[in-house]
Amino acid sequence: MVKNNYPSRRQAKKQTNWFLVISSVLIAVLLVAAGLYSVFGVSRTVQQTNGSSVMKSSKQATDATRSKDAKGLPDVSPKDWQLLLVNRDNKSKELNPEIADVDGVSVDARIAKNVKEFLAAAQEIDPSYHLISGYRSVAYQTELYNSYVQQEMAADPSLTESQAEKKVQTYSQPPGASEHQTGLAIDMSTVDSLNEADPDTVAKVKELAPKYGFVLRFPDGKTSSTGVGYEDWHFRYVGKESAEYMTEHNLTLEEYLALLKEKAK
Numbered sequence: 001m002v003k004n005n006y007p008s009r010r011q012a013k014k015q016t017n018w019f020l021v022i023s024s025v026l027i028a029v030l031l032v033a034a035g036l037y038s039v040f041g042v043s044r045t046v047q048q049t050n051g052s053s054v055m056k057s058s059k060q061a062t063d064a065t066r067s068k069d070a071k072g073l074p075d076v077s078p079k080d081w082q083l084l085l086v087n088r089d090n091k092s093k094e095l096n097p098e099i100a101d102v103d104g105v106s107v108d109a110r111i112a113k114n115v116k117e118f119l120a121a122a123q124e125i126d127p128s129y130h131l132i133s134g135y136r137s138v139a140y141q142t143e144l145y146n147s148y149v150q151q152e153m154a155a156d157p158s159l160t161e162s163q164a165e166k167k168v169q170t171y172s173q174p175p176g177a178s179e180h181q182t183g184l185a186i187d188m189s190t191v192d193s194l195n196e197a198d199p200d201t202v203a204k205v206k207e208l209a210p211k212y213g214f215v216l217r218f219p220d221g222k223t224s225s226t227g228v229g230y231e232d233w234h235f236r237y238v239g240k241e242s243a244e245y246m247t248e249h250n251l252t253l254e255e256y257l258a259l260l261k262e263k264a265k
């Protein structure tokens with residue numbers, strides 16, 4: 001009898017049953033895997049989509065805020081002559097502006113009319129308002145600064161020159177760091193002493209200053225920005241639009257210029 005390699009009917013049936021079982025298991029595994037992928041794949045896609053939406057929304061909100069700030073800022077350049085920044089971090093050599101006389105005080109000729117009108121408006125609030133100082137050359141500021149240092153040392157012999165200078169710098173700027181050399185700054189008060197004008201009167205003058213292009217240059221609470229303590233007599237010309245914006249938003253010149261430079265990027 002010749003043997004064949006084919007299985008008997010019983011063997012074939014048994015083998016077929018195992019094949020069906022294995023096939024069923026494989027199909028079940030594939031179905032489960034497909035289901036898991038469907039759930040987690042979609043979830044991941046949703047998460048990615050939601051993440052992208054959040055990032056997109058956040059970016060749009062930031063852009064909108066910047067756009068709003070940019071639209072609110074006056075259409076001026078930080079390089080405009082009215083916005084010239086002179087301080088201890090931005091010292092300047094002699095500027096030699098063309099000057100004009102206003103009530104016995106020298107100022108940049110370009111702002112003479114504004115100074116006259118501002119002074120007249122302040123005198124309507126208090127007739128004792130008067131100009132104390134305007135343009136100063138670097139040479140004159142050097143003499144003035146040194147005289148203050150000597151006065152402080154004479155008043156307190158225990159002070160070294162360096163200590164006296166630090167004290168002086170609370171009310172006067174070193175040569176090259178004073179705004180007075182621009183011709184755009186004026187000292188105006190009802191008295192000749194420091195910070196002794198009536199606060200209510202100063203507040204009224206500060207409020208009307210932007211109408212003539214001026215701001216109170218060193219406001220209270222802004223020393224960290226300006227490097228100078230509160231001065232109720234020091235006003236700076238920056239132009240009407242800039243003055244109105246700075247006053248409305250309680251900005252120093254340093255802070256305002258930073259916004260303009262950011263806008264220009």
